[in-house]
Amino acid sequence: MLQVLYEDNHLLAVNKPAGLATMGMPAGKPSLLEMARRYIAEKYAKPGRAYLGVVSRLDVPVTGLVLFGRTSKAAARLNEQFRTHQVEKVYWALVEGRFEPQQAEWVDHLAPDRRHRRVRVVRPAQTPPSSEHAKEARLLVRRLKFLGQLSWLEIRPLTGRKHQIRVQLAQHGYSILGDRKYGSREKFPVGIALHARRLTLVHPVAQRRLELVAPLPPVWRKWDIVEEDL
Numbered sequence: 001m002l003q004v005l006y007e008d009n010h011l012l013a014v015n016k017p018a019g020l021a022t023m024g025m026p027a028g029k030p031s032l033l034e035m036a037r038r039y040i041a042e043k044y045a046k047p048g049r050a051y052l053g054v055v056s057r058l059d060v061p062v063t064g065l066v067l068f069g070r071t072s073k074a075a076a077r078l079n080e081q082f083r084t085h086q087v088e089k090v091y092w093a094l095v096e097g098r099f100e101p102q103q104a105e106w107v108d109h110l111a112p113d114r115r116h117r118r119v120r121v122v123r124p125a126q127t128p129p130s131s132e133h134a135k136e137a138r139l140l141v142r143r144l145k146f147l148g149q150l151s152w153l154e155i156r157p158l159t160g161r162k163h164q165i166r167v168q169l170a171q172h173g174y175s176i177l178g179d180r181k182y183g184s185r186e187k188f189p190v191g192i193a194l195h196a197r198r199l200t201l202v203h204p205v206a207q208r209r210l211e212l213v214a215p216l217p218p219v220w221r222k223w224d225i226v227e228e229d230l
Contacts, residue, residue: 005213011067011069013065013212014065023054037050053071064196064214094147094153096177101143106138108121108168111133154197198212
């Protein structure tokens, strides 16, 4: 069932579960986009295929806030906000190891590793072809709490690269719980312990500040995480 976080004539924000692709699945295969289209079509009795513009995306194992534009104008304006880094994005993660600095800012260069279907960190001056598509990735990381040998982190990506949070955390020695692709040795009940927590943006029509928040999946309670404690 679709968990709707915010809805008006211009926007739809939902809380994506782990294991579901945002979009791009073959016909007959589920995706968050198709679920959201069915929701709009059924709720408003819209004939045909309901329009939804994908504004934000999450990897299949990641949970949290995904935003759609309900009109092409709203989607275009929101995409421009993302493109020009006007949207504040906040993620939460449980990572292996004790994140000793209270906070850090990392700058790495990422390049696709198509053979292994992942992303890796490269040196900026590394010789082609391995770095021909390398892009700068910047990340702000802040420790919220130690949980034994794990750390609960708040992450603010300053760039929007594929797998950026996952690969940069792993590169600096803090693999996300359950993320076997990027070095995790621990299991997570469903997907990985990365959650798109909050988006702060300007409403594309009303021009007012809008803050959207996605509650954590229940599986995080295993680590006695209480959102209200922050």
